[in-house]
Amino acid sequence: DAKTTQPNSMESNEEEPVHLPCNHSTISGTDYIHWYRQLPSQGPEYVIHGLTSNVNNRMASLAIAEDRKSSTLILHRATLRDAAVYYCILRGSSGAGSYQLTFGKGTKLSVIP
Amino acid sequence: DTEVTQTPKHLVMGMTNKKSLKCEQHMGHRAMYWYKQKAKKPPELMFVYSYEKLSINESVPSRFSPECPNSSLLNLHLHALQPEDSALYLCASSGRMNTEAFFGQGTRLTVV
Numbered sequence: 001d002a003k004t005t006q007p008n009s010m011e012s013n014e015e016e017p018v019h020l021p022c023n024h025s026t027i028s029g030t031d032y033i034h035w036y037r038q039l040p041s042q043g044p045e046y047v048i049h050g051l052t053s054n055v056n057n058r059m060a061s062l063a064i065a066e067d068r069k070s071s072t073l074i075l076h077r078a079t080l081r082d083a084a085v086y087y088c089i090l091r092g093s094s095g096a097g098s099y100q101l102t103f104g105k106g107t108k109l110s111v112i113p
Numbered sequence: 114d115t116e117v118t119q120t121p122k123h124l125v126m127g128m129t130n131k132k133s134l135k136c137e138q139h140m141g142h143r144a145m146y147w148y149k150q151k152a153k154k155p156p157e158l159m160f161v162y163s164y165e166k167l168s169i170n171e172s173v174p175s176r177f178s179p180e181c182p183n184s185s186l187l188n189l190h191l192h193a194l195q196p197e198d199s200a201l202y203l204c205a206s207s208g209r210m211n212t213e214a215f216f217g218q219g220t221r222l223t224v225v
Contacts, residue, residue: 032211034213034214036214038156042218043117043203043205043216043217043218043219044156044203044205044216045216046213046214046215049211049213051211085155087155091211093211098209099144099146099161099163099168099169099207100158100161100169101146101158101161101205101207101214102158103148103155103156103157103158104155105155106155
């Protein structure tokens with residue numbers, strides 16, 4: 001499996017932007033970068049994903065480095081409801097790897113009122 | 114309908130019991146997953162079914178037996194579990210690799 005490395009924890013003030021980094025130096029050319037988050041006492045939920053270009057949706061933005069060896073999840077204005085563990089995951093593009101969804105340790109985000 | 118439904122929400126079972134966890138989705142997803150999550154740890158992949166066939170088994174002990182009766186249903190049969198198997202069991206489904214996966218809220222299992 002291609003692996004990801006994230007900081008164990010981060011803190012942010014409410015209503016400020018948050019940049020959550022992820023390193024994936026062994027990413028293959030066809031791996032997709034996915035982000036999920038898990039709020040306390042809930043199942044994980046999808047946040048965003050991308051391949052090469054930066055992506056935006058209603059929840060967040062994903063900035064992907066040109067060499068694809070790192071990416072950053074951007075929450076534009078953190079709210080208390082964004083306090084969660086955020087996981088950066090690589091998904092393959094063919095065979096069994098395209099369905100593999102393996103979680104790393106993730107980053108626990110705390111939001112300070 | 115973008116839900117993955119897991120039943121039961123809570124389960125307490127003895128070490129000699131046989132029980133089953135159920136998972137259902139109606140999004141037409143052809144991949145379904147079982148995860149085990151211990152407290153303060155990330156979800157740990159157990160099994161993946163794609164097109165109703167077992168495609169990934171992460172060396173899970175045989176006391177856990179998955180079953181995919183059809184494209185919408187996924188079961189996890191439990192037998193002779195140990196107290197250390199107590200955990201949150203999560204089910205998920207997804208389409209192709211460039212689409213999102215959806216997770217259920219999990220079954221909280223306690224083995225006594």
